[in-house]
Amino acid sequence: AAQPAKPAAEPAKPAAPAPQPAKPAAQAPKPAAQPAAPAKPASGEAKRILIGSTQSSSSQYPYWVAVGKVINDNVPTVQATVVETGATVENINRGQRGEFDVMLITTDAALQAYKGLDRWKDKPFTELRWLWLQRRTAVAIVVREDSGVKKLEDLNGKDFNPGIRGSATEKEVKDALEALGIKPKWYTAGGPDAVQAIKDKRIVGYGKTMAGVDAIDASILEIMVTTPIRVLGFTEDQGKKVQQAHPYYPFVSIPAGVFKDAEWNKQPVFTLGLAIGGGATTRLPEDMAYAIVKALDQDQMPSGKKVQATAQKAIEADFGKATAEGGVISEPPLHAGAIKWYKERGLKIPDALVPPEVKR
Template sequence: MRGLFSRAIGLLTGRGSASPLFCGGAFAVLLALPAGAETLTLGATNATSSHYQVAVGMAQAIEKGNPGTTVTVVETGASVDNVRRLVRGEIDLGLVAGDVFVQAKQGTGQFEGKAVNDLVALYPYDDSIINIAVRADSGVTDLAGLSGKNFTPGIRGSGGELLITQSFNLLGIKPRYIYGTVNDAIEGVSNNQLVGYSKYAAASRVDATLRELMTKVDMRILGFTKEQQEKVLAKIPGVSFVTIPAGFIKDNPAFTTPSVPIVYATRLSLMNDSTARKIAEAIDKNRQILINVWPQLKVYDFKKSLLGTIDIGIDVHPGALAYWKSAQ
């Protein structure tokens, strides 16, 4: 929770707000806000992602449930970047994939020797899978075939990029990594400069990025073998695997791919119990705003998913946990 001056700086450095303000400049923003207004900065992901759009919905839900609170949505590099921003105190809450959360908490992987001991979840909103998609005409039919090929593993600093690069390192798969935005990946695959890319997506539907690509080029989604799954599960905490039935995209066989919960997290040193509880309650009671953006959330069980994350090593903020335990 920050003061008005930090809110002004956030508007200057961020990429959006749930409530548009029409005054120019930081000091105009200060004048536009009522005295004593509470502010939050929410770290999302790349603005081209559907996860960014639902983040804007979350900001609106939090504001609706907490009159007088203003939430700034900031475009970031997603999970890993958001944890680092939480450590620096630049955001109050941010999107974090489950495997990144556990590694940050334990001080492993990208966070070796730099454990974020007070990292805690406020609420989940998705169980995402990794789509490892390649051009159907590439000749690549399994993960090993990616070695030596131009491939985008996700937005740099995202949970997807971390999971794929860690997994491929474990499996001895060595693509030629090409980094860029989601739009860069679409263009690169379309122009045959990239053999493919990977990205988090919902298990229940084809990601918008992949849909767009398939209007231009036939695509194939690759999966992990049983042996590959076992190696990943043994070394990367916070990850499970799910099998997606044949026909997820045209002519694609069933494939097995990593699945992780996605949460919004904060730190105990940044947020007190009262604020955490209010945020959790606002998300729960104003979920229709989120459903309007992501219709699949209509059947998502926030409470069950939140309590389930504890089993894989995701700690929950005491204030948020108190609310979710009492929620209907």
């Protein structure tokens, strides 16, 4: 049987006091001897946890480093280390193997894993739980302006990277284009490799989650320094066809003028959407999840230090309200510790977000 992966040649060691992101070995992670077992610290000793994030080239990465800092600065019972990964799908798979305590997840991939759909059909991840909703965003299908690709159908037969290897973006873009019968030549790569391949004209473009619906991702900005780009939109009919095949994929519009001076963005661009946040499993103790969510939520409040908002501006101003009452999250449900904090805030928790381990 395949052995579980680990972030680097040796186990990641937490930094003190701020998290030093632990990077995996170049390319695919190597097998670990065994999954990380939940630590049981002695009295007064902080529990070491690993946080699965994304690639360092992503606009998401600084945010997750900030998450680690907030936890380490405000939760004395926890010592967090942020691990660079291939993002959502890899995080969920490694979380299921017990390697991550907290992880970046997206609404679509989390729902599929929890319900045992698609790649998780043989092994549903019923222990997966939401902690907080970080933000809602758009997925941009970016191509070189000089590639001749003007609409999605033009991607047929072209070399194209659907997203960071192992990410929810990669899966969502592939699923959407396949539902429309569009068949590019898939170029599988990590973020930096894909960006360089676009610059070198080896591929026509890639799929990339934006920093927000109206905020451009750092890697897209990097390409734009030397290369004019275009973001391809879906028609309404194409959006309906994708959702018939994959009802868990939302659609959003990138507002007009986000890409300044771009003729193609004088009108909104209708495209795939994502909601991103923090997840955990039922293995994370309730008191620990409570303390983590409380610290992160309070950091965003008017009296908070805004460590997360400084790292990434395009995040929810009120995590708790967006998570508990925003109507964005459906399944999996919230972690018991998160529910405890949100209830303390006086927020109403929908029945669908209450897990079986919590008394209603």
